[in-house]
Amino acid sequence: MTVLDIARPSEPAAAFAAAPAAATPSLVGLTRARLGEALLEAGVAERQVRMRAAQLNHWLHNRGAASFDAMTNVSKDLRAALAERFTLDRPEIVSEQISVDGTRKWLLRLPAQGPRMRPAEIETVYIPEEGRGTLCVSSQVGCTLTCTFCHTGTQTLVRNLTAAEIVAQLVVARDRLGDWTGGSAPEGAIVPGDGGRFVTNIVFMGMGEPLYNLDAVRDAIEVMADGEGLGVGRRKITVSTSGVVPEMRRLGEETGAQLAISLHAVRDELRDVIVPINRKYPIRDLLDACRTYPGASNARRITFEYVMLKGVNDNPAEARELVRLLAGLPAKINLIPFNPWPGSPYECSDWETIEKFSEIVFRAGYASPVRTPRGRDIAAACGQLKSETRRLRAKEREALEATQ
Template sequence: MNLSVAEAALPAAEPVMRRPSLAGRTRAGLAEALAEIGVPEKERRMRVGQLWNWIYHYGVRDFQEMTTIGKGLRAQLAEHFTLDLPEVTAEQVSTDGTRKWLLRMAPTGPRDRGAEIECVYIPEVDRGTLCVSSQVGCTLTCTFCHTGTQRLVRNLTTEEIVTQLMVARDRLGDFPNRSAPEGAFVPNDGGRFISNIVFMGMGEPLYNFDGVRDAIGVISDDQGLSLGRRRITVSTSGVVPQIGPLGGEMGTMLAISLHAVRDELRNELVPLNKKYPIKDLLEACRNYPGLSNAKRITFEYVMLKGVNDSDAEARELVRLLKGIPAKINLIPFNPWPGTRYECSDWERIERFSEIVFKAGYASPVRTPRGRDILAACGQLKSETEKLSARARLMLEQDEAEAATVAH
């Protein structure tokens, strides 16, 4: 479903400050909520456990469904809090089954209409992967990435990261006793729709370290959403000082957006490289906690025609990664309006992959998914952003005209 300019241009109603939601909160956050409504300290741990089970395992949206909690406390909770999730303002389904949701977060203040972000569900034969965002916009300016052309608004909170998974499970019928929507991908092994999460959406996760860390704690808790940390991958463009802490505190899989084998080119493609050059980045990778053949680092390499796809660059890539347990994920470039780059020819991609593979590295070519709905790698929050910009311009013009008439 696409938003039209006319729809986007309609002035939004003044936001109404709502009761805060408990969805997405950590255990400590739930305990604080219980303290606010006077639940005795000696009861809180038990009550947190009950809430956790209902919110994260069963995905309930009404306190009255929490039958293991007394009616009095349920009424108190409903009076002061909600279980609301971010609003799905648009859903698009690709011809390949990929689903993209535009989510509006709850307002954070009286003048805030709610930040918008996107997340993407990618169904495959052996897994279902959810690509989540960690920031509103992006702090980086990678020249091949459409998301990187949009300014950073703010970091997402822990709750806003966790609830992306909750929205996806809700929409897919992936909570117990929920029905899947028509046309949804159904795992053939009876497992859950979403088996893996990748922090590869909008933003640089390691520039929102605390929010991402705490969200992973909620997502991986085995009494709730229960996604193992080996099924969670955090992708970074190379925030070197935070790579070690990522492995030490989160223990997730690591992906590096590399895309070039020379600092001169990487400075252009990934400007963060000027601060943390390839040598420093790879040294941090060699020291990543828990690194082994069973816990390899994924190096992402977007294939840009005539830019980074030569045989010589494939051989240099192999040389650079020597001694690092790794796989190299080759990504056909996903074009977007206004870009100066083109995707490498398929024969060139295959030749590049062959060189890497013969050197002993797995080098899968990522199948482009969701291109028709701008849900592929590097395309998130693009068309929506442009529509919002048009709407803001039209609204500003209307306000200016109204002010002129008033005077």
């Protein structure tokens, strides 16, 4: 494992004696509509806004421009006007950890979202694979859920991320990997040898429950999938939910993203413990929502994630019940060996047990790959992400809401 200290060590939230002043807003990660608003603020005539927004989008999200001076087809006057009001800042990289298997985890510090707010921190993970690279992004600081197998669930919700903060995770990854069109790689970045892109897939499987921040997730996907910008196809973007049933149809209709379900149990009495949101939206309701998910088909199967917990949910009878529950659904099943974290009450199932479970599912006609644990040595594997940002006090939440 390699650890690179790129910024000052993270300070505990309590060390901030006073809330920092509001930062100059960054244009990085904004939708075209929000870029248009910024251009109007900079004095651009309304009739030119659409064209200028397209230019900005190209420079920010296709070329990865880190300064306004790089935007050679934008007039000097407009560049100066934008520079007076905005920045192209990314989140601050507090640390970068590199696993022995090539997985990278970044601890990112986000600017305060208002004059009375404090900075917050999130984790983002890049997983290189043969022929592809997957970026696991966070949608919240902390998590509102308390799934008992998940380390993130031990950190209470601090706040939702904005759409721009979600997109900025991809921008940071491309900066660090030298993964921009026509750009030169920064020092220390890895450049694809075949001219391809390193980040080809996005999964909303980092910190937080994406469907409890759906407006921001929707807008972030709009920016990520823009063919003239970041250019990640919607079929390469997967949103995972623990089962926020009322928002699932809207996710499909408004984003076109692939759906993944954090299932992990086949009986309500067990899932109530492992994934407590099940008490509100039980398995039957969850699977009914899956059957009506927009766009689901054999070509666009729903992924069901199932973490293998020793002696808890891993016996052959549960494998057979899983097959029965998913009958008729266009589904694939990811079996995830449990990734340990300090204080966890669980152990990973034995490999022989996992293989028997997988064989039952496979013989029933479902793809049932066993996900190879990646980045375990840097706590970057599934269920291991956690930052040290503390929960907002009630007054801070009220101030944040007033700024949004």
